[in-house]
Amino acid sequence: MGKIIAIASQKGGVGKTTTAINLGVSLAIFQKRILVIDMDPQGSIAESFLLNEFDIRYGMFDVFVKKIPLASAVTDIGLENFEIVPSNVRNEEDEVELYTSAFHIKLLRNVIAPYRDLYDYIILDCPPNLGTLTMNSLAAAQSVIIPVQCEFYSLKSLGKFLKSVSNIGSKFNSEIQIEGVLLTMFDKRLKKSHEIAEEMSKSLKNLIFNTKIPRNSKISEAPSFGKPVALFDINSIGAISYLHLAEEVLRKENK
């Protein structure tokens, strides 16, 4: 049975999409069968592989609103062991329709259930809010990875978000765990980054991943070439840090 991991945070721009793609591809490099589902109407997952609206037949909009089977929305992007389901939200009307269809909080859990055996990991890229699409993702997932920047607003939102995960868990999905809190865009030149990392390891203990993702321009440039960072520049500290993260996730699994 494949494990479903949500990548979620209410705070915007903290590296949710970047982590969904690059952790996913790193796990695929370690021969795990991966499906990344874009639960964010922004549609950044498809953009990361330079897919535009004409390349996409179906997405989560069609699965949730038009009730087409998930299998028809699975898109092969030419990477071994790695497939995606785009969001396929074309405008603000689609967006409101998608959020409304997701009032049925267990919709995603039911939609994914028949496909769990086809993959080792199903990764959910969440939108930057606590709306019905994030609730659907937390109701479907076995665990959640929470990317956090070493910045004031992102740290402030962590406490509130951990509370929401436990609220949504107790109401809709008692098995959800915290896979880990992931420090992203870590800048080792800034004293502030080290101070914050220190403080978080003390307060969160084993909830925080040992792997920190450094701020690395190769990570932010890779999507403009339609590639995950591992295929854009395998020697970059960005690619190596996501491979380390994948190892850390796999090690936890085997415990």
Added chain:
Amino acid sequence: MGKIIAIASQKGGVGKTTTAINLGVSLAIFQKRILVIDMDPQGSIAESFLLNEFDIRYGMFDVFVKKIPLASAVTDIGLENFEIVPSNVRNEEDEVELYTSAFHIKLLRNVIAPYRDLYDYIILDCPPNLGTLTMNSLAAAQSVIIPVQCEFYSLKSLGKFLKSVSNIGSKFNSEIQIEGVLLTMFDKRLKKSHEIAEEMSKSLKNLIFNTKIPRNSKISEAPSFGKPVALFDINSIGAISYLHLAEEVLRKENK
């Protein structure tokens, strides 16, 4: 009659809250009477002044869902010419309730109308999505400022967002204009930043602000002291760039 400006973008983490606060305070420094309304359930506006749930009596949740008058939610934070309305969303249930109450897309426009003469500018900090709260903001505003990072995902989302602004405008608010596209976290050491800025000036012409906001650690540190950057370090390039932005907005006004 005060001018209502929305600070909006579907992309997360591009500097919407930072711009709402620091442009607002810079305009207040130029003796304009300012109200900043937090339309984002994350509640970053109140956090920027270290206000917590116990400091806040009412917010936009109470105005939209409990129908209390906007005046009761206006919060004085001790800065001359500058007041805020927090969001006051306590959990994910409040968030869904707030988004649902905003299905009445002209709610904000009606709520603000009696107070427009009390301020020179009313600034709306929007959430990172195209949901009903952003639609409410675009339906109420005379103009919109769109912060953009010089990064792939942020640039990709600009085209889609400009289309949505014109869709929402034609349906709910024919007077809305683009106040400008604002480049944020501009890193002049990166070749990519200059290339992107060059490309955008060509394609967007006079839609793009001359002022670019540089990546500046004083900007991201200021909120942890509960201060806008101008009061945290007036000599920083961050504070100076937002003062320049305020001048540019005022110059456009006087044309």
